Amino acid sequence: MKNQILLSGFVLAVSFFVMAIPALAQDVSYKSDISPIIHDYCLSCHQPGGKGYEASGLDMRTYQSLMKGTKFGSVIKPGDSFTSILIQLVEGRAHSSIKMPFGMSGSLSKTNIDLMKKWVDQGAKDN
Numbered sequence: 639m640k641n642q643i644l645l646s647g648f649v650l651a652v653s654f655f656v657m658a659i660p661a662l663a664q665d666v667s668y669k670s671d672i673s674p675i676i677h678d679y680c681l682s683c684h685q686p687g688g689k690g691y692e693a694s695g696l697d698m699r700t701y702q703s704l705m706k707g708t709k710f711g712s713v714i715k716p717g718d719s720f721t722s723i724l725i726q727l728v729e730g731r732a733h734s735s736i737k738m739p740f741g742m743s744g745s746l747s748k749t750n751i752d753l754m755k756k757w758v759d760q761g762a763k764d765n
């Protein structure tokens with residue numbers, strides 16, 4: 639009896655795992671998913687001459703400059719969206735006065751925020 643319970647637990651765990659694989663395998667792409675969001679919602683301020691760049695040093699024109707971060711250091715921690723400053727800001731988890739995109743009444747759509755989170759959690763790759 640005990641073994642049967644253990645066995646069905648095991649079978650359940652394995653089938654969960656197998657079901658989860660396709661979801662995990664769907665890679666978010668920097669080029670086709672993330673870069674367009676940055677272009678539409680961030681770049682106007684985060685490039686030389688823009689408010690965000692002048693205030694923080696964060697230049698979002700390229701993958702390399704994005705990963706370099708602000709003058710104080712990186713804003714993305716690959717594999718960890720929860721502690722990544724950039725994600726905290728777009729989610730408004732830091733102080734609401736510095737929610738990004740800065741000064742815009744709304745925020746990014748949930749779809750866009752989820753894409754950015756997933757991209758960071760998948761390692762923030764230059765893909």
Ligand code: HEC
Nearest residue numbers: 679680683689690693694708713723724736738739740741
């Ligand atoms: C209207 C201008 C503007 C837009 C659009 C904008 N930002 Fe910013 N951003 C700023 C300003 C200004 C600061 C400096 C804020 C401060 O330090 O008080 C900043 C700072 C930041 C920082 C650094 C915070 C720190 O640690 O100092 C990050 C990360 C950031 N922005 C991400 C984004 C992202 C992601 C987007 C697009 C979704 C975005 N910003 C859109 C103006 C903007």
